[in-house]
Amino acid sequence: QVQLVQSGAEVKKPGASVKVSCKVSGYTLTELSMHWVRQAPGKGLEWMGGFDPEDGETIYAQKFQGRVTMTEDTSTDTAYMELSSLRSEDTAVYYCATDGIASFDYWGQGTLVTVSS
Amino acid sequence: DIQMTQSPSSLSASVGDRVTITCQASQDISNYLNWYQQKPGKAPKLLIYDASNLETGVPSRFSGSGSGTDFTFTISSLQPEDIATYYCQQYDNLPTWTFGQGTKVEIK
Numbered sequence: 001q002v003q004l005v006q007s008g009a010e011v012k013k014p015g016a017s018v019k020v021s022c023k024v025s026g027y028t029l030t031e032l033s034m035h036w037v038r039q040a041p042g043k044g045l046e047w048m049g050g051f052d053p054e055d056g057e058t059i060y061a062q063k064f065q066g067r068v069t070m071t072e073d074t075s076t077d078t079a080y081m082e083l084s085s086l087r088s089e090d091t092a093v094y095y096c097a098t099d100g101i102a103s104f105d106y107w108g109q110g111t112l113v114t115v116s117s
Numbered sequence: 118d119i120q121m122t123q124s125p126s127s128l129s130a131s132v133g134d135r136v137t138i139t140c141q142a143s144q145d146i147s148n149y150l151n152w153y154q155q156k157p158g159k160a161p162k163l164l165i166y167d168a169s170n171l172e173t174g175v176p177s178r179f180s181g182s183g184s185g186t187d188f189t190f191t192i193s194s195l196q197p198e199d200i201a202t203y204y205c206q207q208y209d210n211l212p213t214w215t216f217g218q219g220t221k222v223e224i225k
Contacts, residue, residue, distance in 0.1 A: 052212035107160035
């Protein structure tokens, strides 16, 4: 059974960066394809990007290209999502989720990132 | 980009009612569609994959159907614990995904 435990809530000022972590247990990170999804308050789910096992690369949604970086530390089985140049519209709950077979079968508990001056 | 249009955006039904949610894709996506349930303050949970396959452990009152551009998600007999927002998700152009806008289900 995969468990994903995310880092705690963050408050950031506009223009700053945030780095959210997602610790894997039950499996190793190399056995999983990790993705990130966000949800603004009262809004729907938005896929941000994730690992493509077909070519071993990380792919980002066009909306976030240039501002988001997703990395993995296989020594600690921890995935990271860093979002830069934060603006108020980036206030959201950020989830990590694993891609099973073309579906997100395991999710972290979510990390609230608040962007406010 | 493939757009997913869910309807209705919200609905209210009585316990025991049959509830139907639709999801329309902007182009043919075969059966590359999933359905998720999200309860308030919780992460989404996969219910249906490949348009009509029930995820292990999910009650049989949940079902999905459709292919091409038109899909349906059904709760055959609404239960109080089904209060949640439901999302469709297409994966026709992997490795990218798109979610529908969500349908909030409430008890009348």
